[in-house]
Amino acid sequence: MLMKLTGGRIYDPAYGINGKVRDIYVDDGWIVEAPSDGKVLQELDLRGKVVMAGAIDMHTHIGGGKVNIARTMLPEDHAADVVARTELMRSGCGHAAPSTLTAGYRYAEMGYTAGFEPAILPSNARQAHMEMHDTPIIDKGGYVMLGSDDYLLRMMAANNDQESINNYVAWTITHSQAIGVKVVNPGGINAFKFNQRKLDLDEKNSFYGVTPREILLRLARAVKELGIPHPLHVHGCNLGVPGNMNTTLDTMNGIEGLPMHMTHIQFHSYGTEGDYKFSSGAAEIAEAINRHKNITVDVGQILFGQTVTASGDSMHQHAGHAHAHPNKWVTMDIECDAGCGVLPFKYKDQSYVNALQWMIGLETFLLVEDPWRIFLTTDHPNGAPFTSYPHLIRLLMDKTFRNEVLSRLHPEAQKASRLASIDREYSLYEIAIMTRAGAAKLVGLADRGHLGVGGAADITVYTDHADREKMFSKPDYVFKDGRIVVKDGDLIDVTWGTTHVVKPDYDKSIETSLKVYFDKYLTMKMGNFKISDDEIVDDGRGSLTIQPLHKGGRI
Template sequence: MRTFIRGGRLIDPSQSLDRVADLVIVDGQIEAVQSPDATGPAALDASSDHAIDARDCLVMAGGIDVHTHIGGGKVALARLLLQDLTDGPESEFLPSPTVAAQRYLQMGYTSCFEPAVLPCNARAAHAEMALAHGLDTGGYCLLGNDDLLLQMIGDGVPQVMVNDYVAAMVAATQCIAVKVVNPGGINAFKYNVRDLDVDTPHPRYGVTPSKIIRTLCRAVYEIGLPHPLHVHCSNLGVPGNIASTIKTIEAADGLPIHLTHVQFHCYGDEGPYGMSSAAQQLVRAMQKHPNVTVDVGQIMFGQTVTISGDTAHQFANHRHAKPRKSALVDIECEAGCGVVPFRYRRRQFVHSLQWAIGLELFLMIDDPERVFLTTDHPNGAPFTSYPHLIRLLADHSFRETALAEIHTDAAAASDLSGLDRQYTINELVAMTRVGPSKILGLGDTGTLRPGVPADVVVYPQRSTWDQTFAQAKYVLKSGRCIAGTDVPSTGSGRPQVSTAAESLHRTHRVDLSLDKSAWKSIVRRYPAAGSSSLGRLAISDDEMRTQLGSTLVNHAPRPRQR
């Protein structure tokens, strides 16, 4: 079976591809890019082939969201807490995994990654993500506040033992990466320590957040995970926290590190309100440290809910809940969780400044493959706000109009009015496709390169950027049309997703091998400081396939470093 996407503008910065051409798909894989008037073996056979008219359309790989909370216990807890704010699974900021997948596909996204898979809840997280029909998913294993790791670092065990433990937890949870939230701070909160700065020793284990970051960065690098350590820094949301963010970068000792939702970690403490933008300081730090990548965590105005493993921050923030309710959970020996509903207001100084800081970061960081489009869904805003955010980045006059509508003091305190950069379509594709694929080590995703699975989206070029990216005309997954305005529907009330999507779900993970003696040693040690036995926690490949209904996509690690 061949499919021809005819006459669209094909865009793939990884190949320096930007021209009107036909895309040829054979048996679910991209076979060739050819000129629109091609004849011969690759020409269309009307009797057996399928043609998609992409004239006046943009054609690119499916989008990749590197950080979106779509599965796991914290999301379920938020849905339970906020039943009165939501319309069942159709909630704008807390959709069910199935509805979230429909909305992502409609926007042209085909891969999404849950950044906080707690080991003791990994099975439930994967089960939820398996309901995201049509999307590829993957998870980041949450470490850095678990008692066993803190105990090992505090005891000064050899790095190789830490490496084996990290590899074992990533393998047991079927994950692709490692994330740390407020390193050591969640655990310290259980000892009634409300703040743990980067150089402050833990009250029980004596380790500092910088030591945790240094150890985990090295472990992730040495066991060969493609994605750097994914770090939610200390002091989230606190004025002046740019100092701890830069200390976090320095703690990596030059090893790859990814800072997530950096808008929340990019504040100075200057000005009459005691809060200012530190976007320029972070940009300078990134120029000095090429090992750093970031995603922004842009806030957008309106109602949402914040869900985070950072219980210390959520406890401090719960008094600002809108509506006035929250949930804070201590998760035994592993981590914590906090749910606080929140409304960002356009005329409130802090919220307006947060909005401006996020845009400053997007516009000041030159390399679109080092900064990624996120709202930390749903913490900064629902992911459905991405088309609006793209227009803010790509349309200077639209951005200037929006800037004039925020709190006047915040607008005056921001450098945003002096930034006239407009993202090009190639930069947008690099930020949402090429860069995410590269940093996650996905290899055959995020590109239109011949020989890779045909995860392709066709956008009609509408009058504004937000209209263009709000609704795809066609979304193909492994060559099958599963979503889009021109794809037949099933009459479910959300017509742009086909039943073909229901049979398509893949889980990306890194296929780590572990020495049997190392595994047995960790299995013996784990129950003394863990929530359960490691044997019961571990998810087998067979369980992922048969019980959770997901096809595993294995990615090879880099060779182990010593």
């Protein structure tokens, strides 16, 4: 059914369109050319409205083992936020760790049409996909976690060539149905099991003798050589440790110009100056990001209130367990091949450290010049639940509001930060880059994040409101694949999004040695490990979208 969206003000950075009034035509889930005969079946008057592509959250923990642990561990989170069933929606609950269905509904209600789970453990990938499969409306996908798995470390200890590592990466990404590769505390999760409680960039794993720097280089090279569009997604060493900004700068320098995405950079930008031995390293980090064009970052902004931190980084979750609020936490091994830690946390505005974390995040946002290389995340739920994005957007777009919130925070922290002196305000165009065009480009989604002909009709329509929080929390319309799913901020239709993957080529001979390894060391057989396409498609509710690889990808 051909539909015309008339007269909206379009923000489509993928085509450089900054607030131009244009019509959009939608047919059968796709954006199409204006019909030659001018006939349309339905017309929607969007004059005066702001039109953007559907937003994309490129780093959000919405599926997989650790989210489920968080759900199980926090019944109070669920009891305090109960959503009753309606004619349309199924019941759900949860603020920091919402149930799958509720997560999908809430994302759509904010104008988000895709979310990517950043830490799919290979051995837990099926569970993650099943949870995402149960998350309605939004498109999903995930980055598979490598770097602390014994198979890779064995290969590196044996000094195998890059080609065999490429093969292994391609095999894992294909059979865990992922769209990218994530590395969490490179080698550190493994080192933790050998009783190492910290692992610096050049510190050797006491068993394998491999350093994080080597792991990052090998994996970043593999991702590049395989032509996977999403650069290596890195959760660096020393998360949350004061003084870790030096490690972060070393990591950027040490990657030798290879593309790398450094995630929740806020947690990696801490100095050790001042009376509290905790200071902001945002300026140096932002300067380094501006200089290194191969680096992209997402911020992992914290916002005040109760949340839960869930991470594969068992080493640093264990180190932080004394801060658990409420006082309960989990650090565990996963299938003898990975780790995870879940720690409920309350960020307090009158805590020096938390207040400064808030400022460090915002400083990073405001000091990184290129919005194509920085992305809006709270590392849901680690910094704050994703439902706080509209508030975060207002903080970025409204200096008066930002400084007003700032003036209420811990006074010593205010003195330690230069945030108040930064005048920059994000424009709608820049927000559209961060949350749409840039994110789609970064993840490698050819058909999303833009409003050009041939793109999927994931469209969000807002009323231009001076209060950006209001504007971004209640879109007028949200289209998912051409269907109106949200009207005036309320869900009116439930659809099921697709799962985005890449399928790099690999040499089948790798399975011979992998099979032996699986049989001997892992908790399942290699045949069971592989997730088939049919499992994602299921009964037709799910679907698989294979995104193109960069040209020149090779084994």
